[in-house]
Amino acid sequence: MKGFSLSRAACWAGSPLGFLAPGSPSPLLSHRAKAAGRMAENGLREKILTLESMNPCVKRVEYAVRGPIVVRALELEKELQQGIKKPFTEVIRANIGDAHAMGQKPISFLRQVVALCLCPELLSSPIFPDDAKKKAQRILQACNGNSLGAYSASTGIDLIRQDVARYIERRDGGIGSDPANVFLSTGASDAIVVNYYLDEEHNWALDVGELRRALNHARGYCQPKVLCIINPGNPTGQVQSRQCIEDVIRFAMEEGLFLMADEVYQDNVYAEGSQFHSFKKVLMEMGPPYSQQQELASFHSASKGFMGECGFRGGYVEVVNMDPDVKQQLAKLVSVRLCPPVPGQALLDVVVSPPQPGDPSYQQFQGEKQAVLKALAEKAQLTERIFNQAPGIRCNPVQGAMYSFPRISLPARALERAQELGQAPDMFFCMRLLEETGICVVPGSGFGQKEGTYHFRMTILPPLDKLLTLLEKLTQFHAKFTQEFS
Amino acid sequence: MKGFSLSRAACWAGSPLGFLAPGSPSPLLSHRAKAAGRMAENGLREKILTLESMNPCVKRVEYAVRGPIVVRALELEKELQQGIKKPFTEVIRANIGDAHAMGQKPISFLRQVVALCLCPELLSSPIFPDDAKKKAQRILQACNGNSLGAYSASTGIDLIRQDVARYIERRDGGIGSDPANVFLSTGASDAIVVNYYLDEEHNWALDVGELRRALNHARGYCQPKVLCIINPGNPTGQVQSRQCIEDVIRFAMEEGLFLMADEVYQDNVYAEGSQFHSFKKVLMEMGPPYSQQQELASFHSASKGFMGECGFRGGYVEVVNMDPDVKQQLAKLVSVRLCPPVPGQALLDVVVSPPQPGDPSYQQFQGEKQAVLKALAEKAQLTERIFNQAPGIRCNPVQGAMYSFPRISLPARALERAQELGQAPDMFFCMRLLEETGICVVPGSGFGQKEGTYHFRMTILPPLDKLLTLLEKLTQFHAKFTQEFS
Numbered sequence: 006m007k008g009f010s011l012s013r014a015a016c017w018a019g020s021p022l023g024f025l026a027p028g029s030p031s032p033l034l035s036h037r038a039k040a041a042g043r044m045a046e047n048g049l050r051e052k053i054l055t056l057e058s059m060n061p062c063v064k065r066v067e068y069a070v071r072g073p074i075v076v077r078a079l080e081l082e083k084e085l086q087q088g089i090k091k092p093f094t095e096v097i098r099a100n101i102g103d104a105h106a107m108g109q110k111p112i113s114f115l116r117q118v119v120a121l122c123l124c125p126e127l128l129s130s131p132i133f134p135d136d137a138k139k140k141a142q143r144i145l146q147a148c149n150g151n152s153l154g155a156y157s158a159s160t161g162i163d164l165i166r167q168d169v170a171r172y173i174e175r176r177d178g179g180i181g182s183d184p185a186n187v188f189l190s191t192g193a194s195d196a197i198v199v200n201y202y203l204d205e206e207h208n209w210a211l212d213v214g215e216l217r218r219a220l221n222h223a224r225g226y227c228q229p230k231v232l233c234i235i236n237p238g239n240p241t242g243q244v245q246s247r248q249c250i251e252d253v254i255r256f257a258m259e260e261g262l263f264l265m266a267d268e269v270y271q272d273n274v275y276a277e278g279s280q281f282h283s284f285k286k287v288l289m290e291m292g293p294p295y296s297q298q299q300e301l302a303s304f305h306s307a308s309k310g311f312m313g314e315c316g317f318r319g320g321y322v323e324v325v326n327m328d329p330d331v332k333q334q335l336a337k338l339v340s341v342r343l344c345p346p347v348p349g350q351a352l353l354d355v356v357v358s359p360p361q362p363g364d365p366s367y368q369q370f371q372g373e374k375q376a377v378l379k380a381l382a383e384k385a386q387l388t389e390r391i392f393n394q395a396p397g398i399r400c401n402p403v404q405g406a407m408y409s410f411p412r413i414s415l416p417a418r419a420l421e422r423a424q425e426l427g428q429a430p431d432m433f434f435c436m437r438l439l440e441e442t443g444i445c446v447v448p449g450s451g452f453g454q455k456e457g458t459y460h461f462r463m464t465i466l467p468p469l470d471k472l473l474t475l476l477e478k479l480t481q482f483h484a485k486f487t488q489e490f491s
Numbered sequence: 492m493k494g495f496s497l498s499r500a501a502c503w504a505g506s507p508l509g510f511l512a513p514g515s516p517s518p519l520l521s522h523r524a525k526a527a528g529r530m531a532e533n534g535l536r537e538k539i540l541t542l543e544s545m546n547p548c549v550k551r552v553e554y555a556v557r558g559p560i561v562v563r564a565l566e567l568e569k570e571l572q573q574g575i576k577k578p579f580t581e582v583i584r585a586n587i588g589d590a591h592a593m594g595q596k597p598i599s600f601l602r603q604v605v606a607l608c609l610c611p612e613l614l615s616s617p618i619f620p621d622d623a624k625k626k627a628q629r630i631l632q633a634c635n636g637n638s639l640g641a642y643s644a645s646t647g648i649d650l651i652r653q654d655v656a657r658y659i660e661r662r663d664g665g666i667g668s669d670p671a672n673v674f675l676s677t678g679a680s681d682a683i684v685v686n687y688y689l690d691e692e693h694n695w696a697l698d699v700g701e702l703r704r705a706l707n708h709a710r711g712y713c714q715p716k717v718l719c720i721i722n723p724g725n726p727t728g729q730v731q732s733r734q735c736i737e738d739v740i741r742f743a744m745e746e747g748l749f750l751m752a753d754e755v756y757q758d759n760v761y762a763e764g765s766q767f768h769s770f771k772k773v774l775m776e777m778g779p780p781y782s783q784q785q786e787l788a789s790f791h792s793a794s795k796g797f798m799g800e801c802g803f804r805g806g807y808v809e810v811v812n813m814d815p816d817v818k819q820q821l822a823k824l825v826s827v828r829l830c831p832p833v834p835g836q837a838l839l840d841v842v843v844s845p846p847q848p849g850d851p852s853y854q855q856f857q858g859e860k861q862a863v864l865k866a867l868a869e870k871a872q873l874t875e876r877i878f879n880q881a882p883g884i885r886c887n888p889v890q891g892a893m894y895s896f897p898r899i900s901l902p903a904r905a906l907e908r909a910q911e912l913g914q915a916p917d918m919f920f921c922m923r924l925l926e927e928t929g930i931c932v933v934p935g936s937g938f939g940q941k942e943g944t945y946h947f948r949m950t951i952l953p954p955l956d957k958l959l960t961l962l963e964k965l966t967q968f969h970a971k972f973t974q975e976f977s
Contacts, residue, residue: 050784052814053716053749059820079644103642106635119834120606120613127606130618149592154800156589158565191677191804191832230539263539298536314640316833318677328538334545346677346832347802348605 074435075100078445093443097475099463100445102239102407104313107466109377112312114370118144118355119348122153136364144351153347159340161189161321162347165354169321172357176271177286182323188335189353190304190320191345198227205412205458208401209243213252220260232262237270237281237405240452240462242385244279244405250287258299266303269320272310275382276404285325301325307353309407311377319349319356381407384465384472391473395480397487403465410449412460413483419490431459434486442478560921561586564931579929583961585949586931588725588893590799593952595863598798600856604630604841605834608639622850630837639833645826647675647807648833651840655807658843662757663772668809674821675839676790676806677831684713691898691944694887695729699738706746718748723756723767723891726938726948728871730765730891736773740781750787755806758796761868762890771811787811793839795893797863805835805842867893870951870958877959881966883973889951896935898946899969905976917945923972928964 082096117133121141128138147164149155166184173182204210223229236245257264266284274281285303289296306320360366385403392400392411400411415430423433429450438444449460467475568582603619607627614624633650635641652670659668689695709715720739722731743750752770760767771789775782792806846853871889878886878897886897901916909919915936924930935946953961
């Protein structure tokens with residue numbers, strides 16, 4: 006009986022990135038001999054897992070949203086707690102789309118249902134409304150052992166996959182969705198290799214000519230297979246037109262690219278005249294050959310929208326026109342992870358099947374939801390207005406999602422100073438901003454931007470009064486910074 | 492601005508396995524030309540993502556616990572629901588360590604605390620005890636925005652990492668644990684490449700001679716770096732002696748292997764004279780050079796033990812003597828996943844810092860915990876006794892964890908029949924068992940077993956009366972099966 010196993014490189018909990026792939030060049034082979042030599046020299050053995058013996062892919066991974074700026078922000082918070090004097094009294098984290106961290110209150114109904122699922126003894130208490138109880142009972146009946154503590158199927162609880170499929174059908178005006186194509190997930194991520202630039206002059210529009218340029222460039226050194234789109238856009242906040250989506254689908258079809266649509270901001274559309282169109286709906290309405298052949302995966306989650314429940318890690322992906330063999334491999338692969346977190350699945354179920362008119366919780370649910378979306382729309386406009394009043398800052402309208410991506414001018418001496426420090430110029434700006442004001446935003450260089458332009462991504466999530474202060478401090482800092490380096 | 496990206500192969504939500512590693516041989520390069528040719532022939536384009544264009548590593552992944560037996564069990568459940576007649580009225584899932592699915596009730600205090608965190612308005616209701624409220628308030632204060640819906644730090648909530656470190660210190664008799672070495676996680680997985688056999692004749696003992704044989708064999712075709720141990724053992728249910736753990740540590744040190752200890756069953760020890768020893772404690776007590784140099788990662792979770800909360804996906808890993816650069820890479824890597832599910836972190840916190848004597852919930856908590864562990868101990872003994880009364884079945888004592896791994900004799904004609912079907916003999920047995928009795932267990936071939944021996948893994952989790960029925964039906968079926976093929 007196999008009681009343990011030996012493996013070629015470390016794989017941390019759920020993180021197969023740590024593997025050296027079987028076909029990849031192995032820096033390990035000569036490693037042990039070298040290590041043994043060093044051990045003999047100083048009596049101390051070298052570590053087994055070292056940077057040199059690690060899969061080089063791991064070292065190349067970068068994630069701007071939780072990068073050095075955020076590490077420093079955490080340090081500053083600790084220093085403030087220790088009583089160290091700073092030119093500010095708190096760190097304002099505008100770096101990540103984390104609504105609750107910024108004070109947004111949870112939607113009551115969502116939490117009531119999950120709490121009832123956790124403690125079914127609450128079902129007999131008058132503390133929660135009847136429709137929350139019914140919803141909780143329905144979810145518990147679909148759980149193994151009627152408990153959120155049991156594993157679900159790897160692809161998620163069947164009933165919830167059905168509810169998601171019905172939600173997609175309603176969203177897309179009746180176009181069919183098969184629950185068998187819906188996989189519940191722990192979140193939504195994507196694969197980033199080749200970069201493309203949006204057109205800032207046309208409000209971050211997507212242009213197929215530029216798509217083609219990037220693809221042809223990429224084909225010089227790899228074989229691109231997947232095109233990832235985020236709509237509404239992160240970090241740029243644009244909402245794509247129906248025409249633009251059609252163009253992208255045609256391009257993907259012509260070029261033989263699998264489409265991945267990150268649509269987690271589908272409820273976050275603020276600008277008048279802007280409307281969310283799902284890739285699935287547009288694809289289906291384009292008819293054959295597109296609707297029958299173009300492969301697509303569309304992602305959604307409970308982390309954004311009006312609910313902002315990032316901590317639950319609840320999401321789903323719907324696959325369209327996927328090769329059945331590949332779908333089977335996908336199902337096998339997710340089974341290794343056992344199942345997505347069940348409290349997150351339960352919460353997602355409430356998101357996709359909310360209270361209906363006439364239900365006891367309908368009014369309150371709608372009231373809370375609309376209040377969140379209205380406040381976000383106001384903050385989107387405020388952000389655009391204040392930034393565009395400041396010399397040297399230019400900000401496109403925040404049509405959707407929860408970010409602004411303003412362009413900043415930086416004086417030549419600041420660019421020189423950044424180069425001396427080995428930093429991207431907007432990283433230099435953002436780091437200084439953080440140290441002097443406590444405001445934490447992400448440099449545009451972390452997302453990719455046209456050569457010679459500089460940006461930062463800032464969420465519009467802080468409460469209105471705090472956002473106003475933030476915008477004022479930020480524009481003042483930019484003016485001071487410009488003067489200092491001019 | 493980069494609005495999307497092109498990637499070389501599909502990566503499904505959080506599943507980087509789907510990538511083709513940069514250095515690996517690419518079956519894609521000739522793929523598009525071929526596809527274009529076929530498209531011209533029949534007017535239909537070939538799929539972009541196909542089995543041929545997929546990373547071959549993905550195809551090689553196998554996971555017995557959710558393999559074909561479980562797929563068939565789910566189908567049978569659906570057929571029963573549709574009223575199709577079967578020789579049984581329900582499927583009994585003894586394939587997976589999922590306590591709640593088998594009717595185990597959650598520990599009240601764990602659920603109360605998480606429900607209070609979800610709905611802080613319950614804090615002012617008399618419905619839950621005061622210590623649960625205090626615990627919930629303490630957790631919420633440590634959450635961003637005081638909400639379970641906010642992202643936590645990627646490595647987990649600081650306060651909970653501290654609580655875990657203190658738990659480890661208590662468990663290990665005061666040996667220090669640094670919260671900076673504790674990473675909260677979504678579960679615990681391991682990397683399986685090379686197999687080794689435990690000694691069934693000596694109650695699944697680990698033997699260093701056999702370890703060395705397997706290692707030398709593996710070195711013929713790869714460079715093993717990691718040794719994974721599960722203690723208490725899954726699927727074999729053995730609890731390793733302190734001496735055995737010392738031997739393994741010495742072996743790892745001599746051979747330059749990183750140790751991964753899956754210790755999720757550390758609370759599940761039943762046999763008299765058996766005791767859980769953590770690898771960390773033994774390593775530290777062995778003193779230098781082991782305690783200063785041997786690298787170790789130890790995993791634990793809220794899924795097993797007395798709590799059985801699999802659905803929450805709450806766990807942690809403690810790393811010991813890890814290269815600081817590698818630890819930094821690990822921290823970076825987990826940040827891409829944003830954070831482990833926060834409800835699972837909260838639940839884990841209660842597991843590692845339970846009610847203390849004098850707290851209002853102490854008696855009830857201890858009562859519920861001990862009742863679960865006592866029932867498991869009884870079921871472990873019952874399972875061993877009944878199996879060993881049956882001719883042709885032999886079962887080692889279930890010292891710990893939640894599985895028995897009995898060895899079964901299979902008649903020669905059954906082996907022939909299995910070969911005709913292209914199935915492993917114990918897969919053939921288990922599939923027939925499922926079809927005729929509704930009992931779902933996992934064939935030993937899915938875990939690795941000595942050539943010419945046959946086993947299955949069965950959990951001891953069903954309620955006592957159901958377990959008794961299951962054991963009787965299973966031994967009867969084995970007798971009938973033996974007769975049929977003799």
